[in-house]
Amino acid sequence: MLRRCLCLFALCLALPLHAANLSVDTGHGVRIWTTAQLLSHPDVQTVTIPVDVAFRQTMRYRAVPLRSLLPGLEHGDQLQFVACDGFSVDIPADTILNTAGAKAWLAIEDSDKPWPGLPNNKGDAGPFYVVWTRPAAAGVSTEQWPYQLARIQRTKSIAERFPHTAPAVSVPTDSPIRHGYAVFQRTCFACHTLNGEGDAHMGPDLNIPHSPTDYLSDETLRAFIRNPQSLHLWPQAKMLGFPTKESLSDADLDALLAYLRYMAQHKVTQ
Structure with missing residues (x-):
């Protein structure tokens, strides 16, 4: 790919x-x-x-x-x-x-x-x-x-093409994890892979070897997603972030973190 x-x-x-x-x-x-x-x-x-x-x-x-x-x-x-x-x-x-x-x-x-x-x-x-x-x-x-x-x-759907990005079938349909998976698809997957799967290669993999939830607190990760320059000052960075609630609501951001935390427990060994 x-x-x-x-x-x-x-x-x-x-x-x-x-x-x-x-x-x-x-x-x-x-x-x-x-x-x-x-x-x-x-x-x-x-x-x-x-x-x-x-x-x-x-x-x-x-x-x-x-x-x-x-x-x-x-x-x-x-x-x-x-x-x-x-x-x-x-x-x-x-x-x-x-x-x-x-x-x-x-x-x-x-x-x-x-x-x-x-x-x-x-x-x-x-x-x-x-x-x-x-x-x-x-x-x-x-x-x-x-x-x-x-x-x-x-x-085909992302879950069909890249099954290792999807939560297990046992995860309830109304779970924040599934909500977060939908948010991930429309906000993160355009630039990142997860568990080594995905079409885009502009940013690092978000689960292997480490999920950002492994080394960033929820507060720091939320701030980073809103404004990537809040973690490292890098004017040339491609990631623009999601600074407004119109671009990414607080509820969607919470769900995204729930999905990332879940996937951090379901890494695929490369």
Whole structure:
């Protein structure tokens, strides 16, 4: 999996700036979209994002409603979004198909109007970036705004693909551990592996050889998740944290710690 991500990264580096391909596969065959095709899509329009997750300011994009690019998408489907830098996040179809008012868009970088660089010298967000209008209406997390996007594909659930990340079947469905597993999937798994399993390789494994619950107190770990610079001052760090209750509620954070503590007792020997 790491080799595949590295190859994908190399491919993205080889593409001309602002001219790229996006691979989309919802189980009905692979469709390759070029930048030019997306910018001329019949549904393309200008959207304004008041609080953009990546740029941390109001942004305007030429964008296509994401649903327009996902033929046959159904409730219960799971989609994986893979970026050029190795970031990988799963977004349930139910989040994209929600009726609460949140709407997912694929923003397309136009070579005539290139986007600015990301804050703190984090590089570029283009050529494709999933942005949301009214994200809070569907509980969209900050990790569900993947940029430098290269591929969207239908996939199995995380528990099916990576069984060693899942709590045992004996754990009750209403347990904080299961709640925390859901929080982990949408906030942590986009950058980290756990028990050696996962698609993303931007951050360290969160269970082997040690879980952060092994060496950090709950108070320190909560502070770190909210603001990674609270533990080690490192301006170049990629982890931005979840500083607000809108991005990660206290209840979700408590559940996440419950899941990590549980998994610390269920390490997989590598």
